[in-house]
Amino acid sequence: MVSAATNLGANAAKRYLEINTGKSTRATEELASGSKASNPSYDPSSSAVAYRLSATVQSLVQASANVSQATSMIQMATGSLGATQDVLTRMKELTVKANTNSVGDSERKMINDEFQQLLNQVTVNANSARWGGVSLFTGGAGTATHSGAVTEAATGLVAAATAFAGTLNTANTQGNITGYAVDATVTANNGLYDVTVQISDQTFKATVGAAVAGGALTLVSTTDPSTSISFNYDAADVTGITNATTFQSTLRTSLGIEAGAARASFEALSTNAAAVTGGAVTLSAGSGTNAGTWALTYNYDATSKVGTFKASLGTEYYTATIDTSIYATPATLSTTVSFSNGISLALSSFDSTTSLAQETFSITAGTQIKQAFQYGEKATDMLDVTFKGATAAALNLTGLDVLTMSNAQLASGKIDSAQDQIGSMISELGGKAAQLGFMADTLMISIQNQTAARSSFIDANIADSMATLQRFKGLAQIANSVFTQSLNEQSQLASMVQQMR
Template sequence: MPLTGTTNTAANTALRYLNANSAQAGSSLAKLSSGSRIVKASDDAASLAVGTKIRADVSALRQAAVNTAQASSLLQVADGGLAKIADILLRMKSLAVQAQSGSITDSERNFLDLEYQELISEVGDISGQTKFNGAQLLNGASGKSIDLSAATDSLFNPDSTHANGIAARLSGNAAVGTWQLAYDYTAGSSLGQFTLSNGTISDTVQFTHASNAVVHEGRISFEHAGLELALSNFDFSTTFAAGTQSQLEVAGGETLSFQVGVASGDTITINIDDVRPASLGLTGTSVGTTGSSVTAGDALDAAISELNAARANMGAMMSRFEFAAANLATSVENLDAARSTLLDVDMAAEMTRFTSLQILTQAGVSMLAQANQMPQNLLRLLQ
């Protein structure tokens, strides 16, 4: 390149390339130092936006995994309490059977009743004292519960969940409020049905029965409504007329809701059954006489069945949280891989580029020094 007057065009060109190569080497060095492919938004604005969103999701999912582990721990605590209550109910059943023996008198039955009543109290203590981080788990306060105090007709007794051989329990996420229950059958046919509704949700379950409409044992599950009826030696034909209706209240709130995902709706709600003596139908029972022992035995059968259902529900929720935890771990792994592809620098490729830019920078420095020597040739013309 010729020299024009006092302007060193070659030096300007060498300086331009030196500055460009030096800037690229600096950018490459920043990426290698940070480990990120995108140091500033201009490097790749679209990938930066997507990668940042994924990073936020990964952070949320990791916390959701912690929430899931805490939920599992809470359920294990609750299940431990239920297991002890189950042991107590088995002992109480033994006492009720023993009290029905004709080889003992009411005097001995009163001795058995002393233990029986203490065990009822212990069931109440366990249901009230089983807690996780201060929250009571087994008294109905940690979820929803069935309240039959509003029942005014024959399907439910206002004072007991086990009156007339029928009990109600939660089997899912039932809505809080009043539910209307209707039973109907066609006389002389083998078809009957229950209908449960709250004004918004209506769930009907049909079943077959004998011509006299007798249903002795079984469970009728309203999956859509999230409720279940437990029938024990129940006789509709002699107790209820077709078209009989009643109502029950689902009380409480979703106090144990766990966030297990990114979106606000990604939650799992835990509903733990109320297992206090009154809810199990044990309040007022005794084994002090033969008659009361028979009644207590029937109540214990229903209580044991209800407790088994509560533990089954607990086990189902524990299993769900285990799978939720596994899914979260998989999601975090896959999202981390996607984020890495978008944001993480390829160390080998970037190091190769940085080395190349270092060579060009060093060459630029050398060539700039050479270009700065070129005006010396022009000065010789003045000699």
């Protein structure tokens, strides 16, 4: 029917034109994007499933990377253990070499020199096997215990006539200095003296002029510039120090380094502040924390309103800052402060606007370090890899020597046990590496299957999309022609009415 008021044919043609154009446009989107749900509204249920599968695939891809990294870590670790086995093999050979009457005491001393270097290398290997900054074979850290009130002291310092008073200069001594005097050397340097003092693992150095009666010899740590140690010269007479040789001799005498003398020992200050004893500051160690006596200080800068915590072992130190201006109540601050070596501080109502003097904590050595890896989609898909201690102490090798045949025999037995321990560790880690290899294969299969599943929900069928495009593009063109023709029918009706007039 042709109506002057309503063009039903044009309306129908217009509706089908829009339908066909929409379907051809969607087919074009599918071909361009490669997805049949480039717009989630096209197929909400399939899109939801596809997004979930995409997240699963990405999680599995990252898990696969985790497994690869864990495998690399184990390969590095077992390589280090293999190097330690080589060291132990050579040490075993030296025990055999020393366990015979065909060599004398002087020869055994030379053999022992190499033996001690190799013994030290065992610990070096353990400390050097690092991953992510963590030494895997140190055994990690055990518990941390506050030292309480400790007075800074040097025990065993002796007076060296007309040279050193045998006392610490407490005004110039600061930082974490703990251990025994190991060595002291002095060399001439163009009218000055280069002085080096080693206390346990810490090395202190200074370049100084001639000794002055009543003065002090102050040296600075080579690893922590804020740590220094200072020895008082004789108050009245330093004529015993005339050159580098006498300087070194009198300094070694004062430190008890000479043969037959008791070596001086040093203990760091711990103030036993209420902030620590009252629970405002609680220190704990992490897997990357080395055992030993750690010193903790806190310095507050009122101008910048920034406080700095410092944790020092003597041979290493770490800092962490707090911007107190961002807290509403900095005088009663409760938060956690972490250091890069694993030490963390739990602060509870801590007054961050007041500096904290030095406190010391004794951190015991642990027996093993655990590293965890997520190997699957779920957060509970975790694999633990255990790295047992492989230092000389952990292998029960400390204090060994081959200076006598009986000592060589004792060392031989302990080296056998140590090699068994290392062999067992290599075997365990090798088993983990094999397990990770199978996990990697499983992950690749899962990624493949999950990707295929996602594809079935979201990927466009190119052939179908091409056919759809051609079909509805043609229908759209036909609908457009029909729509145009329908509009012409009303024009023809108007012309007919005019002719009838």
